[in-house]
Amino acid sequence: MSVGKDKSVKPGAMRLALLIGSTREGRFADKVVRWAKDGIGRHPAFDLDVIDPRGFALPAHFPSGVHEGLEKIQRRLELADAILVVTPEYNHSFPAALKQVIDVTGEAWQAKPAAFISYGGVSGGLRAVEQLRLVLAELHTVTLRKVVSFMNAWELFDEQEGLLEPLRAERSLKQQLDQLSWWARVLRLGRAQWPYLSVS
Ligand SMILES: Cc1cc2nc3c(=O)[nH]c(=O)nc-3n(C[C@H](O)[C@H](O)[C@H](O)COP(=O)(O)O)c2cc1C
Incomplete structure (x- = not known):
């Protein structure tokens, strides 16, 4: 399902970056992501690029210069027409690792739509x-x-079965992806026609 940098597996599809918010050992996130990947795979609007911050050796400190892993994430987010963040709740907020990714990749998010699971x-x-x-x-x-x-x-x-009663969540994800694709299309056209940098 995940695509490489320039490959499109669905004709005319836009690129959706799914950003995994948890890097915790034994994280629950993988079960949710597995389910989301299925749903996104069935949706015609998007090719999927799963970005797992675990794979990029995030630095312990906020980097003052170039960090190879964070740069790679930034490039992948730059290529995305829309971003879907899969996040757990930690102490009424979201994980610190996700904040680090967001803080360092800021420009890649500009004038793009983002949705949440x-x-x-x-x-x-x-x-x-x-x-x-x-x-x-x-x-x-x-x-x-x-x-x-x-x-x-x-x-x-369930470990084996995945989401036990999927109907309502599948409907919800479909509607979310429909809305996300509307915004992704509109904002892609907008960014191309009127570069957002001129007003940001
Ligand atoms: C540090 C920490 C803080 C948490 N705080 C909350 C919380 O405020 N509210 C909540 O509903 N769940 C909270 N939880 C439970 C998590 O949402 C739950 O464990 C979830 O599975 C974590 O996602 P992950 O396993 O993918 O990292 C917390 C979990 C951790 C590890």
Whole structure:
């Protein structure tokens, strides 16, 4: 499902970067991402590029110069027409590793749409999403109203079977991707016609 840098597996498709928010050992994120990949695979609008920050040896400190891994993430985000963040909730917010990626790759988010799939306990990760909206507003990102959220996520997914009752979430993801593709198309045209840098 994931595409290489320039390959398109669906005719006319735009590029969707799915950014994994958790780098935690034993993370739950992989179950949610596996489910999301299936749904995105069925959607005609997007080719998928899964960006897992774990694979880029994130630095312990905020780099003062070039960091190879973060530069690679930046390039992948730059190529994206839309970004889908899959995030858990940590202490009513989102993981520090995700903040590090966002802080260093800021320009790649400019005048692009971003959507969220969240998971956690009783709040379903929605407090992490609200915090992300504040941060991404600073980067001139258009965040979608619609969130796909999993409350008490560990009760909803099975190791082998995946999401146990998928219908409602699949419908929700489809609607989110429809809306994301609308914004992605409009903003891609907009960026090409009127470079956003001239007003940012
Ligand atoms: C440091 C930490 C803080 C957490 N804080 C919250 C919280 O505020 N609200 C919540 O619903 N769940 C909270 N959780 C539970 C996580 O949402 C849950 O463990 C989730 O599976 C974490 O995602 P991950 O396994 O992909 O890293 C917290 C988990 C951790 C590790």
